[in-house]
Amino acid sequence: MLILKILTLVRLRRAIVSLFGVLAAATATIVAIPAVFSDESDQSTPPMVKLAESALLEEDSNSTPSPATRLLLTSRFPGSSLGFTPDHQTDSEFPSFQNETHSIDFATDIPETRQWLEDQVRRGDTFVKISLRNGLSYQQALNVANAPGAGILHRIKPGQTIRFQLDSEQQPDTIQYAYLPLETLEITRDKETGTYQSRILSHMPDIRIRSFRGTIETSVFHTSKSNNIPNSIIDELIRVYQRKVDFYRDINKQDKFSIIYEELYRDGERIGTGKLMAAELELSGDKIHAIRYTDPDGHTDYYSPNGQSLSFGFLRSPLKFATISSHFSPKRLHPVTKEWKPHRGVDYSAPLGTPVMSTGDGRVSKAGRMNGYGITVVIQHSDKYQSLYAHLSKIAKGIKPGTRVKQGDIIGYVGSTGISTGPHLHYEFRVDGVHQNAVTVKLPNAKQVQNEFMTEFNMLTADTLRQISSLEPIQVATSR
Numbered sequence: 282m283l284i285l286k287i288l289t290l291v292r293l294r295r296a297i298v299s300l301f302g303v304l305a306a307a308t309a310t311i312v313a314i315p316a317v318f319s320d321e322s323d324q325s326t327p328p329m330v331k332l333a334e335s336a337l338l339e340e341d342s343n344s345t346p347s348p349a350t351r352l353l354l355t356s357r358f359p360g361s362s363l364g365f366t367p368d369h370q371t372d373s374e375f376p377s378f379q380n381e382t383h384s385i386d387f388a389t390d391i392p393e394t395r396q397w398l399e400d401q402v403r404r405g406d407t408f409v410k411i412s413l414r415n416g417l418s419y420q421q422a423l424n425v426a427n428a429p430g431a432g433i434l435h436r437i438k439p440g441q442t443i444r445f446q447l448d449s450e451q452q453p454d455t456i457q458y459a460y461l462p463l464e465t466l467e468i469t470r471d472k473e474t475g476t477y478q479s480r481i482l483s484h485m486p487d488i489r490i491r492s493f494r495g496t497i498e499t500s501v502f503h504t505s506k507s508n509n510i511p512n513s514i515i516d517e518l519i520r521v522y523q524r525k526v527d528f529y530r531d532i533n534k535q536d537k538f539s540i541i542y543e544e545l546y547r548d549g550e551r552i553g554t555g556k557l558m559a560a561e562l563e564l565s566g567d568k569i570h571a572i573r574y575t576d577p578d579g580h581t582d583y584y585s586p587n588g589q590s591l592s593f594g595f596l597r598s599p600l601k602f603a604t605i606s607s608h609f610s611p612k613r614l615h616p617v618t619k620e621w622k623p624h625r626g627v628d629y630s631a632p633l634g635t636p637v638m639s640t641g642d643g644r645v646s647k648a649g650r651m652n653g654y655g656i657t658v659v660i661q662h663s664d665k666y667q668s669l670y671a672h673l674s675k676i677a678k679g680i681k682p683g684t685r686v687k688q689g690d691i692i693g694y695v696g697s698t699g700i701s702t703g704p705h706l707h708y709e710f711r712v713d714g715v716h717q718n719a720v721t722v723k724l725p726n727a728k729q730v731q732n733e734f735m736t737e738f739n740m741l742t743a744d745t746l747r748q749i750s751s752l753e754p755i756q757v758a759t760s761r
Contacts, residue, residue, distance in 0.1 A: 408437060434458060486555075559571065595668075598719075599639070630703075633696060634695060639686045639687070641660070643661050658692050674697070
């Protein structure tokens with residue numbers, strides 16, 4: 282009986298030790314895993330190994346290890362020399378992790394999701410005012426506004442959008458200001474230094490092709506406006522054709538024109554107008570085409586279907602819209618002096634202040650008052666050609682002797698200075714020093730698409746002309 286009681290107590294002791302071993306293993310698994318799977322394997326013995334060794338010592342050295350101890354010893358840990366395999370199991374059933382590296386982050390690697398605060402600029406707003414309205418401090422707003430490249434924040438406009446993203450400490454982390462439809466200023470905070478840096482984000486628009494064919498009742502301008510054609514497309518159409526067409530004298534009622542152009546969209550919303558891709562003017566039955574083409578060398582121009590550029594060396598007229606009030610003539614009665622003398626230029630009647638363009642590339646040789654011409658600009662276009670613009674109200678900013686100008690640059694504004702009866706522009710065109718009639722003089726030959734690019738250009742032209750021919754004309758009511 283005594284022996285039976287002793288055996289019972291020994292078994293009870295072992296059961297208690299086993300229970301404590303299970304509880305210790307569970308606790309060690311929760312607490313010690315981050316340390317076990319760290320890169321510090323060359324330091325002290327891992328906690329779970331110590332726990333296993335402790336459990337082993339507590340048991341009878343001659344007895345079979347308890348279940349908890351067996352669980353600990355059958356696992357292999359970095360830095361441990363222990364590697365027991367339980368009875369009746371093989372290494373393949375209990376794979377070794379000795380040569381594997383594991384990284385367990387119990388904080389998880391799920392990225393932090395932060396909301397954007399978005400505000401629209403109101404009348405009278407400043408960036409600081411908007412920042413305060415969205416929870417930033419005055420100093421935080423100043424730090425952002427004073428970031429290098431962020432000066433545009435001092436020129437915000439009503440209707441524009443500013444977005445803020447704050448970090449967990451309520452510090453402004455990212456600020457975005459969409460100051461143009463396709464450009465956004467982004468300012469970000471450096472986590473280490475706390476300073477702000479800026480960059481410009483450029484967005485690619487969606488391009489949609491639009492086409493229109495209209496019948497002219499009063500003018501190209503009125504027909505276009507009546508059909509909501511963008512002003513920039515109208516201006517480009519006139520610029521392209523003004524080398525060949527006088528839009529005042531050559532346009533007649535029932536003439537037709539067709540255009541193909543780009544419209545720009547972003548996120549489904551129209552944000553602007555792109556390029557004029559092609560056009561056709563049908564004047565008294567004659568068709569004049571303009572096809573935009575960029576060759577492989579990057580040169581862009583408008584060409585006729587035979588590959589000849591519409592960009593002559595000179596514009597026919599220095600004004601976009603004007604009426605000829607006095608033509609070139611070898612003999613004319615001067616309206617002021619009442620004397621018969623040659624009129625060696627063309628007079629264009631136009632409102633005071635109308636912009637005057639240089640008809641060609643060149644260098645300004647004179648800019649100032651010239652006797653009866655009043656305020657005048659003279660441009661030398663190579664050794665052969667020279668143009669003169671007289672009776673100006675004022676000279677454009679930056680125009681002075683020696684200034685280089687390009688065709689279409691504004692050089693002055695219509696006036697009535699000098700000997701003049703009212704606002705008009707006196708325009709002269711000289712070839713080898715001899716006055717020529719600017720309306721009829723033969724202008725320099727146009728450039729041509731290079732031979733090696735003609736195959737590509739011809740394919741573009743054929744497709745464009747098919748599109749234009751398929752358009753139906755829209756009749757526009759007379760607008761006077």
